[in-house]
Amino acid sequence: MSSGSPYDMSAVGPHRRAEVLRRIRVLDAYLAGEIASPEAIAELGLSVPTFWRLLRVWRQSKRPDLIGASGRERKPRIPVTPDQKKIIEEVERTHPQTPIKQLAALCLELAAVRGVEMPGGKNIRNYAGEYRRSHGLRPPGVHDIILGFCAIDIPIEHPEHGVIAPIMSILLDVGEAPIVLGLSLTLGEPTPALAARTILDGIARADCPRITPARLVELPLGTDPTWQALANATSDAGLPTKTQLLRPRSGQKISALLGKRPAGIVLFPNLTARAAGERIIRMRPGDPISLENAETMLKARLARAFPGMRMAITNDAEARGRLSARLHDIAIGVE
Incomplete structure (x- = not known):
């Protein structure tokens, strides 16, 4: 325990402790019924969604290190003139x-x-x-296939952590506008298996042959050797493959391509690299939905928001078959 605090502050940086303790006092005051939520939100200087997420994290964990605070005064948002x-x-x-x-x-x-x-x-x-x-993400006639991950604001019940934001794995055909080729959700973290399932979904759901060859196929690259096996599989299928290192803020690329609220679904790019227990979100009226139902709903909404024909990843049927077989092995953990 740190001096003067009933909580274990050892995992909180010294420059953050005063602000973390201030936040805890406000949250505890709200939980004790001493102040109403509007007063607590104003006192903390947070947005409404951030307040409820923070409250849920504190109520369930009682861990000061999860009550984020930089120790610096937040700069005000300035509109673009x-x-x-x-x-x-x-x-x-x-x-x-x-x-x-x-x-x-x-x-x-x-x-x-x-x-x-x-x-x-x-x-x-x-x-x-x-x-x-x-005004168009790519010049006319240019298409890039990009796979990425992003946490999303859909309430899913986790067996250990309560209601959390799942991770969306999405395969995009990025031309002048993005089209969703494949999509998968998980309660866990981004993995090569999840990426493989997403590409397989894109192969299975293709509407037509590829009219415009992809300029590149961009895939994430983590430390697990299976990430490289994933890139090798697409490269060996004749696809011009490029890898991008997975970073804590990699989810921002998907947000940049789709916007912050595609199809009315809020994206949480800064939560993408966090563990399930750190992606707790506020529960809305009603029950959480299953991962399967959320995936079905999300595919339908994104298809309406970003209409267009889903072109095949490659028109070479033999290469597509080899790619599918290798992706299946990665998806089930064989490779």
């Missing part, structure tokens, strides 16, 4: 294939020349992503 939007849109038009992070740096350079004060990098990236989605 019309002049700032013009800078971002001009840079996006002249650099349509530049990664969003690099695009933000170019925006700052142009703004400095023109004497326009810009918002923070996150606001620039968010607006650039919105603008890019509304």
